[in-house]
Amino acid sequence: MNLWQIIKREFRQMFVQDPKRVVYLFGASAIYILLFGLLYGTHVVNAVPTVVYDEDQTTLSRSLLQNFADSERYKMVAYVTSQEEMEEYLHSKQALVAINIPNTFSHNAKLGLSTPVLVKINGTNLIITNTALSAAQEIIQAFSNNMGSHLLQTTGQMPQQALHKVAPVSLELRVLHNATLSYLDFFVLGLAMAALQQGILLSVSASMIYEYQNMHELQNVSTFTVLAGKLLPYWLCGTIAFVMALTISSLAFHIPFNGDFASLLALGTIFSFTITAFASLLAAYCRTEVTFTQFSLAYAVPGFVFSGYTWPQYSMDIISTVISYTFPITYVADTVRALMVSGHAPALHKNILILLIMGVILLTISTLVYINKRKHPTISAEKTALSQS
Amino acid sequence: MAVSDMGLKDIINYEFSYMFRRNPKTALVLLGLPFLYTLLFGFVYSANSVKNIPTLIYDQDHTVVSSALIQAITDSDRYKIVAEVNTQEAMEDYLYTNDAIAALVIPPNFARDIKLGKSSQVMITINSANLMFSNSILGSISEIVQTFSTGTGQKSLEGLSQMPSQALSNAAPIRLAIRVLHNPTLSYSNFMLAGMGANGLQLAIMIAICFILTREYTNISHLKDTWAPIILMGKLLPYWICAMISFVVYLTINVVFFDSPFRGDMGSLLLIGSAFTFAIINVGAFYSALAPNQIFAVQLPMLYIMPSYLFCGYSWPLLAMNDFSRGFAAIMPITYAADVIRDILLAGYSPVLFANTAILFAFGGVLFCLSCIIFFLRRRKILKRLSLEMTS
Numbered sequence: 001m002n003l004w005q006i007i008k009r010e011f012r013q014m015f016v017q018d019p020k021r022v023v024y025l026f027g028a029s030a031i032y033i034l035l036f037g038l039l040y041g042t043h044v045v046n047a048v049p050t051v052v053y054d055e056d057q058t059t060l061s062r063s064l065l066q067n068f069a070d071s072e073r074y075k076m077v078a079y080v081t082s083q084e085e086m087e088e089y090l091h092s093k094q095a096l097v098a099i100n101i102p103n104t105f106s107h108n109a110k111l112g113l114s115t116p117v118l119v120k121i122n123g124t125n126l127i128i129t130n131t132a133l134s135a136a137q138e139i140i141q142a143f144s145n146n147m148g149s150h151l152l153q154t155t156g157q158m159p160q161q162a163l164h165k166v167a168p169v170s171l172e173l174r175v176l177h178n179a180t181l182s183y184l185d186f187f188v189l190g191l192a193m194a195a196l197q198q199g200i201l202l203s204v205s206a207s208m209i210y211e212y213q214n215m216h217e218l219q220n221v222s223t224f225t226v227l228a229g230k231l232l233p234y235w236l237c238g239t240i241a242f243v244m245a246l247t248i249s250s251l252a253f254h255i256p257f258n259g260d261f262a263s264l265l266a267l268g269t270i271f272s273f274t275i276t277a278f279a280s281l282l283a284a285y286c287r288t289e290v291t292f293t294q295f296s297l298a299y300a301v302p303g304f305v306f307s308g309y310t311w312p313q314y315s316m317d318i319i320s321t322v323i324s325y326t327f328p329i330t331y332v333a334d335t336v337r338a339l340m341v342s343g344h345a346p347a348l349h350k351n352i353l354i355l356l357i358m359g360v361i362l363l364t365i366s367t368l369v370y371i372n373k374r375k376h377p378t379i380s381a382e383k384t385a386l387s388q389s
Numbered sequence: 390m391a392v393s394d395m396g397l398k399d400i401i402n403y404e405f406s407y408m409f410r411r412n413p414k415t416a417l418v419l420l421g422l423p424f425l426y427t428l429l430f431g432f433v434y435s436a437n438s439v440k441n442i443p444t445l446i447y448d449q450d451h452t453v454v455s456s457a458l459i460q461a462i463t464d465s466d467r468y469k470i471v472a473e474v475n476t477q478e479a480m481e482d483y484l485y486t487n488d489a490i491a492a493l494v495i496p497p498n499f500a501r502d503i504k505l506g507k508s509s510q511v512m513i514t515i516n517s518a519n520l521m522f523s524n525s526i527l528g529s530i531s532e533i534v535q536t537f538s539t540g541t542g543q544k545s546l547e548g549l550s551q552m553p554s555q556a557l558s559n560a561a562p563i564r565l566a567i568r569v570l571h572n573p574t575l576s577y578s579n580f581m582l583a584g585m586g587a588n589g590l591q592l593a594i595m596i597a598i599c600f601i602l603t604r605e606y607t608n609i610s611h612l613k614d615t616w617a618p619i620i621l622m623g624k625l626l627p628y629w630i631c632a633m634i635s636f637v638v639y640l641t642i643n644v645v646f647f648d649s650p651f652r653g654d655m656g657s658l659l660l661i662g663s664a665f666t667f668a669i670i671n672v673g674a675f676y677s678a679l680a681p682n683q684i685f686a687v688q689l690p691m692l693y694i695m696p697s698y699l700f701c702g703y704s705w706p707l708l709a710m711n712d713f714s715r716g717f718a719a720i721m722p723i724t725y726a727a728d729v730i731r732d733i734l735l736a737g738y739s740p741v742l743f744a745n746t747a748i749l750f751a752f753g754g755v756l757f758c759l760s761c762i763i764f765f766l767r768r769r770k771i772l773k774r775l776s777l778e779m780t781s
Contacts, residue, residue, distance in 0.1 A: 020688075035696050038713050045709040064563075090570070092740045093732075109562045112555055116566040123572030124728075124735050126580040128706055134527045136565060141535055144563040148542075151559050155549070164508040165545050166560045169458070169538035171531055174514040175523060176484070183705065186520040191699075198695075202688070293687045294596045298422060300695060301588065302429055311577070312521055314443070315436040323429075334519075338487075341518050346486040 001221050006229025013207065014233060021203035025237050028199030029192045029245040036188045037253040043182040045131045047075035051095035053086040054079065058106035064117065064143055068099060073135040096122040097132050112151055177342035185255055185341055190309040190333040192245045193271075197329055198300055200238045200275040201282070205292040207234065208283035212373065223371050227363075231276050238272030239265075246340065259339030263348055267339070270352050271332045274359035278328065281366035284373065309333040331355050395615050400623025408597075408627060419597040419631045423639040426589030427582060431647040434578035439525040441469040445489035447480045448473065454500035458511065458537050462493060467529045490516050491526055503541055528575070571652075571735040578647055583734055584703040584727040586639040591669045591697070591723055594632050595690040598673035601625070602764055603686040609771050617765040621757065625670050632666035633659075640734075652737035658730065661742060664749035665726035671756035672722065678763040703727040725749050 001009070014021045050068065054061050068074050077095050080086050089095040100118040108115035119136045123129045148166030153159055178185050207230055211218070218226050246264060250257040286292035305311065306324045313321055324330050331351035338345035345351075395403065408415045444462070448455050462468050471489055474480050483489040494512040502509040513530055517523035542560035547553055572579050601624050605612055612620055640658065643649040673690065680686035699705065700717050701724040707715060718724045725745035732739035739745075 031692075032696070035717075036699065039700060039705060039710065041711055041714075042709045045706060047708060049708065091738075112559050112562065114561060114564055116564045118566045118568065120568045120570055122736075123569040123575065124580070124731055125704070125706055126572070126575055126577065127704055128708075129569060129572070129575060130524045130528060133567065133569070134531070136567065137531050137535075140563060140565040141531065144561055147562045148559055151562060152546075161506055164506050165549070166542050167538055168503045168506075168509060168541045168545055169534060170508055170510050171534040172510050172512045173527075173530075174512060175517045176514060178517040178520070178523070181517060181520060181523055183520065186518075198691075290600075290683050290687050293684070293691070294418070297592060297596060297687075297691055297694075298418075301426070301585070301592070301698075305430060305433060305585075310519070310521060311433055312439060312519060314441055315439045315521075317432055317435050320429075320433045320435075338518055342516070344485065 001218065001225070001229075003225050003229050006218070006221065006225060007233055010207065010230050010233045013210070014203070014237070018206060018210075021206050022237070024199040024202045024206075025234070026199070026241050026244065028202075029196040029241055030248060032195035033188060033192045033245055033248050033253070036191050037184065037249065040182075040184040040187055041253075043180060043184050045127055045183075046072045048073060048097055048128055048132050049077045049095045050074040050097040050099060051086055051089040052076055052079045053081070053083065053098065053100045055103035056101045056105040060106040060109060061101045064101065064139075065099065067139050067143055068136075071135055071139060073131055090120060090122065093122070096125075096128055097136075109147055184253060186337075187310070188249060188253065188255065189246075189337045189340060190304065190307070192249060193329060193333045193336055194300060194304040194307075196238070196241055196245060196271075197275050197303065198296060199241065200234065200272060201279045201296045202293065203237075204231070204234045204276050204279035205283040205286065205296075206289055208280050209286065209289050209292065212284065212287070215374065219374070223367065223374065227280070227367055227370060231280060231363075234279075235269075235272050235276045238276060239269045242268035242272060246336075250340075256341050258341065258343035259345070260343075263345070264336070264339055266352060267332065267335060267348065267355075270355045270359065271328065274328045274355045274362065277359045277362035277366060281362050281369065284366060284369040303327050303329050304333075306330070307333045309337070328355060328358060395612065395620075395623075397619050397623045400612075400615070400620055401626055404601075404624050404627045408631070415597045416631065419593050419628065420635050420638070422593035422596070423586055423589040423635045424642065427586045427639045427642045428646075430582055430585045431578065431642070434581055435647065437574065437576040437578055438467075439521050439577075440466050442467055442491055442522055442525060443471045443489045444468040445480060445483045445492040446470055446473045447475070447477070447492060447494045449497040450495050450499035452500035454503060454541070455495045458495065458534075459493070461533050461537055462530075465529060465533060467525055484514065484516060487516065490522050503545070506545060579649055579735060580731075581704070582643050582647060582649060583640070583731045584698065584701075586643060587665070587723060587727045587730060588698040590632065590635055590639065590666070592694055593635065594628065594666065594669045595673050595676075595694055596687065597631075598625075598628050598670060599677050599680070599686040599690055600683055601628070601674060602677040602760070603680050603683050606767060606771060609768055609775075613768070613772055617761045617768070618757075621674060621761055621764065625674055625757075628670050629663075629666055632670060633663060636662040636666060640730075643734075650735055652735065653733035653739075657733050657739070657742055660746055661726055661729045661733070661739075661749075664746040664753075665722060665730075668722035668725075668749040668753040668756075671753040671760065674760045675756045675763075678760040678767070697721040697723050698727075700724070701727050703731070722749055722752060 052065055054065060069076055074097065078089060086098050086100065090098050098120040105115050117140060121129050121132045145163065145167040149159060149163040152162035152165055157165065211230065249255040283292060286295060306320060306327055307330045308324055313324055316324060331354050335345045335348055335351050446459055448459065463470055472483060480492050484492055492514045496510060499509050511534060515523050515526050539561045543556045546556035546559055551559065569575065644651045676689050677686050680689060700714060701721055702718055707718060710718065725748050729739040729742055729745050
């Protein structure tokens with residue numbers, strides 16, 4: 001058989017004889033994008049259930065509470081009249097935030113005494129806590145500045161000047177690349193890359209393990225032709241799946257597509273190559289597809305967590321950083337997001353180079369292992385028979 | 390074992406010996422994977438919060454006042470000043486290359502404007518491609534600037550011959566007193582570890598248990614006369630015991646090595662743990678009863694289990710989900726367990742402990758019955774085929 005025939009044989013296996021391979025290859029990342037696109041479709045956490053205990057019941061306290069109610073971050077679930085009731089709402093998790101305005105609030109504020117507003121936030125889920133925390137800071141600060149400037153106006157200052165006196169330094173925030181802090185833009189691309197990796201791993205391994213179990217079928221073909229003919233189709237399809245994943249995320253879920261297509265394609269091609277090589281090597285050691293699947297299942301979650309995609313490498317300890325550098329997805333997930341969302345990725349070329357080197361090394365070892373197994377077919381056949389029994 | 394009518398005890402023994410002796414990989418996965426996950430992720434999140442964010446200063450003012458503000462930011466462990474630049478281009482460059490994630494810009498005449506009683510603005514630019522950074526910055530920067538502003542405002546009002554304390558009250562008449570309950574330091578490892586361990590546990594159970602019935606279909610003779618529920622019970626019990634050990638081990642590591650709080654009681658934890666492992670074991674058994682072959686038996690659960698951690702409301706809250714996602718979350722056992730485990734650890738109680746325990750046991754119970762029926766039917770079919778082959 002020549003190279004072309006092997007490629008055709010491989011495509012036939014992929015689509016006809018063992019179609020789950022093509023399903024994994026194209027389906028994994030597509031399903032992940034659809035699922036998580038729907039999951040994070042709300043983009044941000046809004047309407048955190050909030051209980052209010054207003055001991056003051058004055059115009060001022062109500063106007064502060066109105067500010068909270070107007071913010072879409074909070075959803076008032078109850079107005080209570082005792083400390084116990086408030087605690088009960090928090091305890092039963094009917095409310096995750098409690099706003100408590102003391103009874104001297106309006107009185108003290110008008111006298112020019114500093115007066116606190118107590119905001120209690122359930123801290124178990126940090127995504128909710130972060131949302132509630134920064135919104136509360138913003139609301140109270142604006143309200144306080146406004147109040148302070150009113151106070152000064154009573155001493156005869158002009159409104160504008162009074163405001164400058166109480167809030168001489170204001171903060172202007174410029175959030176680049178993901179201005180609305182959307183979780184969808186932040187998370188989904190990386191998950192899709194993790195799924196794509198699993199898809200390539202599973203389909204390539206299914207192909208290679210079949211070959212190791214049936215070595216006699218291609219024994220007269222040169223090693224190069226076998227490996228090239230078997231791996232090229234997966235490399236190609238992996239790259240197509242990569243482009244498909246990005247297209248769906250952009251068209252169906254409006255994730256920004258700011259980067260240039262060539263850079264993304266280059267990254268996707270090399271990623272697909274490296275993972276294909278990685279899978280062909282792993283397959284040599286995982287005698288059966290079942291073992292391989294078990295391994296890839298256990299690898300998926302750490303692979304994603306260690307990639308620095310969410311928890312940044314700056315904040316990892318030394319062991320985790322080292323582990324992180326050995327995973328191919330580390331060089332892809334973050335870079336794809338940077339390219340898509342912000343339009344440029346400073347580490348693009350470096351990462352492509354690293355992936356390429358990784359891929360070449362993995363492919364070389366994998367080839368050597370294949371040659372070795374060809375020389376000793378009896379051993380590998382026995383092992384296979386053993387593991388199948 | 391050549392006996393065809395195996396009792397419950399025989400099956401339990403048979404399964405234990407499969408797990409530990411004939412295929413020790415099974416026990417290794419079941420006991421080792423949650424342990425390994427907790428250890429690995431414990432190290433990843435050991436910093437607890439995102440600190441030392443590379444920050445750039447572009448100070449166009451160079452006065453005592455601007456230095457004081459920079460000092461306030463330097464003093465916070467959230468920020469690590471990587472450079473001070475003197476041009477807009479240099480700043481953009483640092484941000485472009487990701488050498489800095491945040492940039493603080495202090496405008497010219499910053500100090501003069503404050504003294505003249507004009508408002509002055511500082512600008513923070515954040516690269517928020519990774520929300521971890523923006524969350525960490527947004528949570529701390531307004532506090533720093535606000536404190537600074539209030540202090541400066543107070544001095545400025547003292548210039549209007551107000552008494553210091555009165556000046557402070559005027560500058561900040563309303564203060565925010567925040568109390569973050571249960572996780573006051575906003576520790577990321579407290580937030581994440583318990584759930585990631587639970588996810589590791591369900592994965593380990595799935596991997597270990599997915600062949601439990603599939604492998605018997607090819608070699609059914611030794612189980613042909615035993616009542617199906619007895620077979621399933623005998624086969625599942627050893628896994629349940631090991632899964633519970635695994636559950637206790639991972640939480641112990643969590644508490645002992647990674648200093649997770651443990652404010653609840655052991656009884657509640659064991660209750661939700663047993664309900665959770667019971668449900669997952671029965672999900673695994675159900676797949677195993679259904680799967681046509683071993684490859685399917687291991688690959689099917691993957692589709693089910695992988696997205697469940699992100700869908701279960703543990704990190705992205707149920708209250709922010711749309712109806713589809715909420716419906717999907719509702720059919721995942723981990724939805725009823727992960728949050729409860731974290732609540733017991735961090736808050737000391739969970740308001741839905743008993744309700745969720747009941748749901749998980751009911752869920753597992755229904756699947757157990759279904760698995761028994763499927764196993765019974767498939768076994769009958771296989772035995773009929775075998776006897777036909779024998780007679781022909």
